[in-house]
Amino acid sequence: xxxxxxxxxxxxAQLPPLILRSALRALVSQGKASQGIFVDHVQRRLRASxxxxxxxxxxxxxxxPKAPQFLAxxxxxxSSRIAVESLPYFSYFFTCITQARLLWASESELETMLIKAxxxxxxxxxxxxxxxxxxxxxxxxxxxxxxxxxxTCDAYSLEKELSRPxxxxxxxxDDAYSWFFPGTLSLYNxxxxxxxxxxxxxxxxxSAEAISYTSLGILEVPRLxxxxxxxxxxxxxxxxxxxxxxxxGQLLEAGLLAADMADHYGDAELVYGLFRATLxxxxxxxxxxxxxxxxxxxxxxxxxxxxxxxAVQERSRRLGGRIELLQFHWYDYTNxxxxxxxxxxxxxSRSHSELVSNIGLCNFDAVHTEEACLHILSxxxxxxxxxxxxxxxxxxxxxxxxxxxxxxxxxxxxxxxGSLCGGFISEKWLNAEAPDIYNEALQLTPxxxxxxxxxxxxxxWSDFQILLQKLKSIADKYQVDLTNVATRWVLDRPAVxxxxxxxxxxxxxxxxxxxxxxxxxxDNIDTNSLDKLVLKGAAKVYETLGDCGNEYR
Numbered sequence: 102x103x104x105x106x107x108x109x110x111x112x113x114a115q116l117p118p119l120i121l122r123s124a125l126r127a128l129v130s131q132g133k134a135s136q137g138i139f140v141d142h143v144q145r146r147l148r149a150s151x152x153x154x155x156x157x158x159x160x161x162x163x164x165x166p167k168a169p170q171f172l173a174x175x176x177x178x179x180s181s182r183i184a185v186e187s188l189p190y191f192s193y194f195f196t197c198i199t200q201a202r203l204l205w206a207s208e209s210e211l212e213t214m215l216i217k218a219x220x221x222x223x224x225x226x227x228x229x230x231x232x233x234x235x236x237x238x239x240x241x242x243x244x245x246x247x248x249x250x251x252x253t254c255d256a257y258s259l260e261k262e263l264s265r266p267x268x269x270x271x272x273x274x275d276d277a278y279s280w281f282f283p284g285t286l287s288l289y290n291x292x293x294x295x296x297x298x299x300x301x302x303x304x305x306x307x308s309a310e311a312i313s314y315t316s317l318g319i320l321e322v323p324r325l326x327x328x329x330x331x332x333x334x335x336x337x338x339x340x341x342x343x344x345x346x347x348x349x350g351q352l353l354e355a356g357l358l359a360a361d362m363a364d365h366y367g368d369a370e371l372v373y374g375l376f377r378a379t380l381x382x383x384x385x386x387x388x389x390x391x392x393x394x395x396x397x398x399x400x401x402x403x404x405x406x407x408x409x410x411x412a413v414q415e416r417s418r419r420l421g422g423r424i425e426l427l428q429f430h431w432y433d434y435t436n437x438x439x440x441x442x443x444x445x446x447x448x449x450s451r452s453h454s455e456l457v458s459n460i461g462l463c464n465f466d467a468v469h470t471e472e473a474c475l476h477i478l479s480x481x482x483x484x485x486x487x488x489x490x491x492x493x494x495x496x497x498x499x500x501x502x503x504x505x506x507x508x509x510x511x512x513x514x515x516x517x518x519g520s521l522c523g524g525f526i527s528e529k530w531l532n533a534e535a536p537d538i539y540n541e542a543l544q545l546t547p548x549x550x551x552x553x554x555x556x557x558x559x560x561x562w563s564d565f566q567i568l569l570q571k572l573k574s575i576a577d578k579y580q581v582d583l584t585n586v587a588t589r590w591v592l593d594r595p596a597v598x599x600x601x602x603x604x605x606x607x608x609x610x611x612x613x614x615x616x617x618x619x620x621x622x623x624d625n626i627d628t629n630s631l632d633k634l635v636l637k638g639a640a641k642v643y644e645t646l647g648d649c650g651n652e653y654r
Contacts, residue, residue, distance in 0.1 A: 103447050109534050116567035118404065120142045122539075123540050125139070126541075134531055140181050140182060147181060148183065151186070154193055155167050156448075157197040157200045158201065161197070161198075167215065167294075170213060171194065172189075172503075173379060175187050175221065176221055177220075179229070182231075182232055184226075184249055186233070188225070188246075189246070189247075192219075192243070193251075195218075195250035195254050198215070199581075205263055213252045215267075216266045216339050219266050219267055219270035220335050222247070222270035222273060223270060223272065223273045224335060230498070236282065237537065241281070247274055248274045248275065250269065251271045255271065256571065263611070264343075265341070266651075269342050270344035272342070272375065276371055276419060277562075277622045303591065306518075312356045312357070313619050315514070315598050315599065317488060317514055317599075318459035318488075320389060320425055320487075322599060323599065324387055324600065324619075325600055325601075326357075326359045326360065326601040326602070327359065327361065327390065327602065327604050328518060328603040329354050329362040329372070330362075330369075331605050332372065334367070334547060336546045337546060338605055340605075341604055342522055343609045344608075345376070346379065346608070347606065347607065348610055349373070349606065351375045351610060352612060353380075355612050357615075358389055359391060359509045359599070360389070361518075362392045363523075364395060364416060365390065365395055371419055373390055373420060374390075374421035374422070376420065377390065385422075389425040389429075390425050391419050391426035391538075392416055392426075394413075394430070396431040397432045397587070399436065404441060409442055410449060413457055417456045419632050423457065424458070425459060425477070426458075426459045427461070428460075428462060428516075429446060429460065429466075430462075430653070433654065439473075440476045441475055442471070443473050444481060446540070449620070461486060461487050461488035461490065462486060462515070464491060464492075465489050465491075465650055466651060467504040467648055467649070470508070470511075471507045474507075474511040484511050486536040487514060488515065488516050489504070490650075491516075491650060492524055492650075493517035493519070493520060493591055494521070494526070494640075495525075495568060495590060496559040496565070496636060497519065497555055497570075498594075498638075498639040498642075499646075500594070501595075502643050502646060504596075505594075505595050508596040512595070514597070514599075516597070517600050519555070520600045521587060521588070522555060523555065524548070524549060524585045525552055525565075526583070527583060528582070529551060530567045532566065532575055534552065555642075558641070559638040564634075578627075579621055581617045581620075584611075585614070585615075585618045586621070587616045589621045589622075589623055590631055602615055
């Protein structure tokens with residue numbers, strides 16, 4: 102009896118907000134059914150009682166500003182997939198900035214809020230794309246209105262000689278406008294004032310000489326990739342375009358030339374594309390853009406050669422040039438359309454190398470990796486695939502069971518993610534108690550909630566502590582960081598080409614620490630001791646989750 106009064110009603114009414122949110126996170130983690138109920142309920146409530154448009158004076162009141170509350174309400178809208186309706190609220194917020202004649206200092210609370218608001222626009226536009234709204238004049242009008250508000254803010258900040266945090270939002274809105282209404286004039290024309298300054302900088306620093314490289318198709322790639330998945334959520338923090346470019350420049354100077362991203366990682370492709378456009382051609386031609394085309398549900402249009410070509414062109418457009426590696430993910434192996442798509446992708450890489458030069462897989466298991474290779478071989482006469490990106494770490498070594506043999510057979514390399522378990526494999530968690538992953542006071546990221554489950558699938562938290570202690574002892578032996586040992590172990594596994602290390606662009610970087618992995622060589626005693634601790638859990642993870650990537654299907 103859903104409406105019947107029970108003790109649960111009393112419990113819900115009395116719980117402190119922190120515990121209530123923790124309980125709600127636990128409930129929605131149970132699967133699609135509970136997630137759907139939650140989102141549908143929030144949508145109905147927001148549509149019945151939408152947020153109010155707060156006057157500018159109240160939004161930015163010096164003593165009690167209501168802007169944080171206003172933005173929180175708008176986040177609820179696009180996060181519950183009411184993305185179209187959220188756009189006028191953003192337009193109003195940015196219009197109020199100039200109406201209130203706001204002034205902000207660098208690194209002030211106000212500037213931080215504006216940076217977060219622009220990050221919210223990035224996420225809202227991504228949610229808008231994923232909701233597949235009708236391409237109406239109303240949508241066009243809302244996008245134009247938002248872009249005009251951002252343009253006015255940008256001009257205002259330039260006039261007042263303030264920092265300009267609006268670039269990311271402007272670029273993302275422009276990209277959405279071009280995507281929804283192809284053939285229209287661009288709303289945003291980026292300036293490359295930093296080009297001359299960047300050209301004078303010493304890229305490819307001498308430290309790059311110590312970096313290990315490997316072949317990947319026709320590419321020579323560093324064995325560490327910069328992972329940009331953290332741009333997919335504000336949970337990892339927000340930064341301005343200027344801060345992100347500076348961070349990418351630092352990575353490039355260190356010799357870390359390759360970045361991994363995806364079509365659904367917020368504005369990652371746009372961020373990297375604009376950065377690459379600021380580089381002098383000799384340097385720009387050396388960086389490696391690895392992105393993904395991820396199909397999470399049945400496409401709404403007929404799958405043809407033109408459909409595949411348009412997908413490649415879209416990735417290339419967002420990156421502002423060639424895709425060095427395009428990795429393909431498919432939602433359901435029972436639908437064999439993906440075999441046709443992969444064959445077409447390989448053909449395009451041969452006929453249109455200015456768009457894409459190498460094709461790989463993402464989260465394919467061993468059986469379907471082999472199926473793809475055999476199909477392309479029969480269609481084209483060569484395998485044509487160069488890699489498969491899968492989760493691989495000390496606590497998830499499923500690739501050794503079947504995938505490695507298939508990769509050797511067809512000469513594919515493995516790119517790995519999750520190799521540090523979202524940050525759990527670090528000294529921070531050494532001798533720490535098992536976290537309550539739904540307790541927001543701990544400020545765990547979405548990745549950490551996922552990888553905590555991976556750790557406890559592999560073994561117990563106490564077993565994980567034994568692993569961290571072993572990693573620490575080996576790290577002390579070589580005078581490196583604990584994370585370096587974990588990364589080195591993965592790099593030394595058969596068929597592994599590179600490890601993807603996540604970076605919070607403009608928020609925090611660990612460049613110097615990550616580079617230590619290249620000077621680290623584990624001896625047989627170290628490797629065998631780690632193998633003894635972790636490999637026994639591979640079968641358990643395989644039996645629980647299935648082969649690589651099965652958790653995404």
